[in-house]
Amino acid sequence: DQQVKQNSPSLSVQEGRISILNCDYTNSMFDYFLWYKKYPAEGPTFLISISSIKDKNEDGRFTVFLNKSAKHLSLHIVPSQPGDSAVYFCAASAGGTSYGKLTFGQGTILTVHP
Amino acid sequence: NAGVTQTPKFQVLKTGQSMTLQCAQDMNHEYMSWYRQDPGMGLRLIHYSVGAGITDQGEVPNGYNVSRSTTEDFPLRLLSAAPSQTSVYFCASSRGGEYSGNTIYFGEGSWLTVV
Numbered sequence: 392d393q394q395v396k397q398n399s400p401s402l403s404v405q406e407g408r409i410s411i412l413n414c415d416y417t418n419s420m421f422d423y424f425l426w427y428k429k430y431p432a433e434g435p436t437f438l439i440s441i442s443s444i445k446d447k448n449e450d451g452r453f454t455v456f457l458n459k460s461a462k463h464l465s466l467h468i469v470p471s472q473p474g475d476s477a478v479y480f481c482a483a484s485a486g487g488t489s490y491g492k493l494t495f496g497q498g499t500i501l502t503v504h505p
Numbered sequence: 506n507a508g509v510t511q512t513p514k515f516q517v518l519k520t521g522q523s524m525t526l527q528c529a530q531d532m533n534h535e536y537m538s539w540y541r542q543d544p545g546m547g548l549r550l551i552h553y554s555v556g557a558g559i560t561d562q563g564e565v566p567n568g569y570n571v572s573r574s575t576t577e578d579f580p581l582r583l584l585s586a587a588p589s590q591t592s593v594y595f596c597a598s599s600r601g602g603e604y605s606g607n608t609i610y611f612g613e614g615s616w617l618t619v620v
Contacts, residue, residue, distance in 0.1 A: 425608070435611045436611070493540075493548070493597075494550070494564075495548040496547050497547045
């Protein structure tokens with residue numbers, strides 16, 4: 392049972408445009424969500440996170456939106472740059488001592504064309 | 506600042522052999538965990554620790570063993586390697602407590618092939 396799903400295996404975007412990556416979850420106990428970026432042969436790198444008490448969090452070109460009623464979150468990258476090309480993972484965690492236990496989606500390969 | 510360090514980076518094992526993947530962090534983090542990444546499946550949690558002497562199973566613990574004798578180290582042991590354990594393994598660490606400002610850091614990965 393996939394508790395965190397990224398239904399788009401890949402996304403292709405032109406440089407300067409917006410990239411929108413989506414993620415859905417089913418477990419109501421999840422209350423903290425993270426996005427990671429991963430290059431080949433490297434470990435995942437933290438990008439941005441959001442707590443369930445918020446519906447939006449911004450960090451530079453990256454914004455994460457959370458819709459708790461729909462159990463949906465999205466990552467917006469504006470403007471997209473060729474260096475953003477990577478695999479993006481959505482991850483979720485429940486509270487308390489489960490904080491460091493992440494459930495990941497399958498990942499979305501983002502390609503930003505110059 | 507080394508962060509999370511994993512060794513070895515690459516390893517080839519024969520079926521039935523045992524080995525230990527090492528993980529060390531220098532950030533005094535309480536929480537440490539091991540994940541494996543397989544094609545099309547994202548990362549899946551193998552084992553988890555909230556502090557020295559405390560471990561817990563994750564989603565895919567079978568065939569793996571862990572212990573946490575110090576805050577810094579969290580080794581992952583493969584007891585009798587099987588081809589199904591061919592994967593990329595990632596160690597992660599984080600502080601405990603409040604979510605705000607907290608993040609989970611990953612090592613660079615260990616590529617394991619079991620033949």
